Amino acid sequence: DWNPNDKLDRDDFELIGTINHNGTTGSTNPSHSINIPSDRLGYHVVLAVWDVADTVNAFYNVIDLNVTGDSTIPVKPEAPQNVxxxxxxxxxxxxxxxxxxxxxxxxxxxxxxxxxxxxxxxxxxxxxxxxxxxxxxxxxxxxxxxxxxxxxxxxxTTAISAEEKPTAPKNLHSMGETSSSISLMWGASTHTQGIKQYDIYRNGQLVGSTSDTSYMDENLTANTTYSYVVRAISTNGEVSDASNTLNVTTKQGEIIEGVREWKLGSMSSPELYTANEEVSYKGRVYTTLVTHFNYGDDTWAPDQAPTLFRLK
Structure with missing residues (x-):
């Protein structure tokens, strides 16, 4: 029952067993048994950690398990909660x-x-x-x-004339990030008239629409956290509630030694780029053609503004 929109941390795991080895080498091929608690059924993740004796090192292995029932240990499920x-x-x-x-x-x-x-x-x-x-x-x-x-x-049930909203998109999550893009995916919404599209909001602003249940958000800034929600639009124009909020951080961009990395400015803190200055962006080096300030316009990025930058 962990949050599928969040990464698993050590605190999410429950210790179910510890084995103290006698210090002999691995060539002895020891075998050990670990018992899964009897009330655990269904999909689980098992994390095994081998601490190397007399060192600070450790080996890790993660295993996916589908724990099936044991007819000799009948366990009555709890009544469904939060219906x-x-x-x-x-x-x-x-x-x-x-x-x-x-x-x-x-x-x-x-x-x-x-x-x-x-x-x-x-x-x-x-x-x-x-x-x-x-x-x-x-x-x-x-x-x-x-x-x-x-x-x-x-x-x-509502009256026939009452407004009907599509169901909210479910389980919005990231399928992967780069230094300049985030791949989003979510569960489909439903509506009696069908779903026309999904609107994607980044930091509260509409950034795109798609008829699919996935979206690639591009031209982002490296090492920056963005907040996303998705809303469904029915074919008759009704708008759903927002999906879960997803916060995702882009990866650190490639750093080229001795070259300043281009970054987005803002109205309160603009970035100055001087003519003939070299800047790096997405792993490439560009030469600044015209001295200018960037006040937060990402269309002035080196790979999108040929009047401001030239690829070296």
Whole structure:
């Protein structure tokens, strides 16, 4: 249940075992057993650390595991927590709840009748009647088929004439960064009329739109943190709530010894570039053609402004 938008730190892991070796060399090929706690099921990450004796060195290995149930150790899942409405229209109800490691699936009941099963902690119910109250119950099912207690929630569909927003894009995350670009990706939104596009906001400003669930933001400054959110736009022009906020830092640009690195200025702190001065940008060296100040215009970057810079 860690945050998929954040990197895993040591504090995110739980110590499950320690082995004290006798100091003999690795040629003895020792074998050890580590027991995963019995109430852990589903996807897990195991981090193994080998401290080299009498040194400050260590070796690390990370393993992905899918822990399956053991029929000899039946564990009843907890009742689903934080069941909530993600979106509701005149004919649809989208529910979500907190995921749990020891649940293989979830059963969803509407007014006492089983209407669906989901392996993810979310469910979309369709073809409902407008302005009608429904009672939903969610139960978790373990790997061995044991069912949890149910958690209930009541939801009333909207009037047909009421405004319907698309569901918010989910799990906005970075697929990779360079010194000048960030690759974004997110989960698709839904709407009864369909999704026309996604608008991408950087630091509160609209920087692009796409019909895909991914976007490459380019011409960024090295070693700089940017904040992103994404909103979905339906084909009839309705705008979703914002996705989760994602903060990403670009990588440090390549430093060329003896050459000043070009960077963006601002209105309060402009950057002065002098004629015939050499500057580096994205691993290349440019010669400044005209003395000028940069007040925050990234279109004046060396690779975009041939009247200001020439590639050396």
């Amino acid at each position: 909530r409405v993600q979106n509701v229209t005149s004919s649809t109800v989208n529910l979500t709840w907190n995921g749990q490691a020891n649940a293989a699936s979830y059963n969803v009941y509407r007014d006492g009748k089983l209407v669906g099963t989901s392996v993810d902690p979310e469910f979309s119910d369709k073809d409902l009647t407008a302005e009608t109250t429904y009672t939903y119950e969610i139960e978790a099912v373990s790997q061995t088929g044991i069912k949890s207690d149910k958690t209930a929630i009541s939801v009333t």
